[in-house]
Amino acid sequence: MKILVCITNVPDTTAKITFTDNNTKLNKAGVQFIIGPYDDYALARAVELKEKLGGSVTVLHVGGADADPQIRKALAIGADDAIRINAEPLDSYFTASQIAHVAGQNNYDLILMGRESIDFNSGVVHGLVGEMLGIPSYSPVMKLEIEGTTATLAREIDGGKETLSATLPLVLGCQEPISEWKIPNMRGIMTARTKPLVVVEPINMEEFTVPENYSLPAPKGACKMIPADQAETLIKLLKTEAKVI
Amino acid sequence: MSVLIFVELDNGSVKKTSLEAVAYGAEVAKMTGTTATVLALGKADSASLEQVGGFGASKVLHVSDEKLTHENSLAYADVLAQAVKQENSKIIILAKSGLGDAVAARASAKLKAGIISGVTDLPVINRNFTVKRSIFTGKAFSNVEIKSDIKILVVKKNAIEATESSEKATVETFSPILRDQDFQASVGTIEKASSELSLAEADIIVSGGRGMKSPENWQPLLDLAKALGAATGCSKPVSDLDWRPHHEHIGQTGIKVAPNLYIACGISGAIQHLAGVNGSKYIVVINKDPEAPFFKAADYGIVGDVFDILPKLTKAVEDLK
Incomplete structure (x- = not known):
């Protein structure tokens, strides 16, 4: 079983988001970067599958060297080696093209990633990679079992879930409860230092989208407090003032 | 074209x-x-x-x-x-x-x-x-x-x-x-809560957090949702504890919703939860803790006991009809 896990390097979920350079760049000062939480689930499941079925787990990241600590963490969690494509992930199409190019050279049985990155929230890279490689893609996958060349998976659909089985290779966007997040142990951290991390240059491609600038949502007005003993006033306000019921 | x-x-x-x-x-x-x-x-x-x-x-x-x-x-x-x-x-x-x-x-x-x-x-x-x-x-x-x-x-x-x-x-x-x-894929089972409104489409969502104390306590929240024709959601701890199904989990790692009205009952408002609801037009927060961070993101707030307040709200909605 050859598994590729694609990880993103994103601001922690609790990070306060601000921008610099005339609102054209994310202000990274004081922001803690982490492996995308959904990618972390994908990685955890990949490591479990490797332990059960044998094979290898390769971690792939599209981004700069500032992501190396997160890549090392993925290695410490149990991935065997890592590839970093040395390019700013400009947009979904660009990122997927880079991933598909590397994945296409290596015949992975499974390509796992989070259902979406928590910075740009697109949730389309798995579908793009699947189509670029000509293999099926499914997301968001909440359960994954492999038997031989067949994957049985459960995925969330609008208001419920569905199970299906499909033949490998597959690209899957993952979310909880596919697995539990893993915390690297001391042995993992030690061995991660010497595991291979290969840096490759991106392929050239046409630019489809260009970010112009960023903005923050308008600040919220003050919260109108209603005394608990007059709770029913709330319903009146929702009807006459907010006009939402 | x-x-x-x-x-x-x-x-x-x-x-x-x-x-x-x-x-x-x-x-x-x-x-x-x-x-x-x-x-x-x-x-x-x-x-x-x-x-x-x-x-x-x-x-x-x-x-x-x-x-x-x-x-x-x-x-x-x-x-x-x-x-x-x-x-x-x-x-x-x-x-x-x-x-x-x-x-x-x-x-x-x-x-x-x-x-x-x-x-x-x-x-x-x-x-x-x-x-x-x-x-x-x-x-x-x-x-x-x-x-x-x-x-x-x-x-x-x-x-x-x-x-x-x-x-x-x-x-x-x-x-x-x-x-x-x-x-090529063969579909096994499809579980769909067909009677319930889907969170993605709902105009009103009533959502519960750990402040609801136990899964048996959900009835007053469900009653209000029913009166409003609302879908029901929950916070991550609640779905982690299996009090409510996972597909109700709203937040950073759950469903992101954008209703016209979001009513949060007993949810403190962790930033991960707010990330899932910040598309809402109006947010109502009911919490017994006046310091709950959710009030900062809310349009209307009531500090008090949810079990006391929810039935009052349900009755007020029914009185409108």
Whole structure:
């Protein structure tokens, strides 16, 4: 079983988001970067599958060297080696093209990633990679079992879930409860230092989208407090003032 | 050259979020001097298909093949790409959802089309074509220019105020080639809470947190939801504890919602939860802790015991009727 896990390097979920350079760049000062939480689930499941079925787990990241600590963490969690494509992930199409190019050279049985990155929230890279490689893609996958060349998976659909089985290779966007997040142990951290991390240059491609600038949502007005003993006033306000019921 | 809108169906009817996407697409068509065409796949109610005319689409391409009734992003994307070629469409609109993203993604790769998911506003079209999108789970926005010849926009709920007229669209049969390779997966079970409103589409959501204390205590919350015609949601700890099903989990790692009204009961408002609800128009917070951070993100707040307050609210809603 050859598994590729694609990880993103994103601001922690609790990070306060601000921008610099005339609102054209994310202000990274004081922001803690982490492996995308959904990618972390994908990685955890990949490591479990490797332990059960044998094979290898390769971690792939599209981004700069500032992501190396997160890549090392993925290695410490149990991935065997890592590839970093040395390019700013400009947009979904660009990122997927880079991933598909590397994945296409290596015949992975499974390509796992989070259902979406928590910075740009697109949730389309798995579908793009699947189509670029000509293999099926499914997301968001909440359960994954492999038997031989067949994957049985459960995925969330609008208001419920569905199970299906499909033949490998597959690209899957993952979310909880596919697995539990893993915390690297001391042995993992030690061995991660010497595991291979290969840096490759991106392929050239046409630019489809260009970010112009960023903005923050308008600040919220003050919260109108209603005394608990007059709770029913709330319903009146929702009807006459907010006009939402 | 028409703007092509891919719609999702639920039991043969066009979903509400997709009707918004139709209204969005029709507006873009107007801006670019063309017409809006809808693509609907699988078993569909013809009256519901004609209804998209009321949201500004002039034509519906309908593929009635039963094989397409079950959600299948692989086949849907292929059919969408064929429809784009037939219509010579340059702009494709879908409503943001797991399915919408999956179809958009695969169609994007087939058509070599630039794709932006999470669009929150109508595009600005002058020499360039620029869209505003939500990023960092609603904590920020980005303006992005799309330069590719074909453009795919996956649109969030409430990106446009959709109004309905009595116009009807003409429905044409579309007969694409369906590829066997897109129907290889075998579907096992489908569990769908069919009686409940879907969170993604709901205009009102009543949501509970750990302050509800135990799963047996959910009744007053369900009563209020019922009175309001609302969907029900919950915070992450609640779904982690299995008090409520996972598909109700709203937040950073759960479902992101954008209702007109979000009522949070006994939810403190951790930043991860706020990330899932910051698209809501109005937020009501009921919590016994006046220091709960959620009040800072709320429009209306009540400090008090949820079990005391919920029945009062339910009664007040019923009195309105």
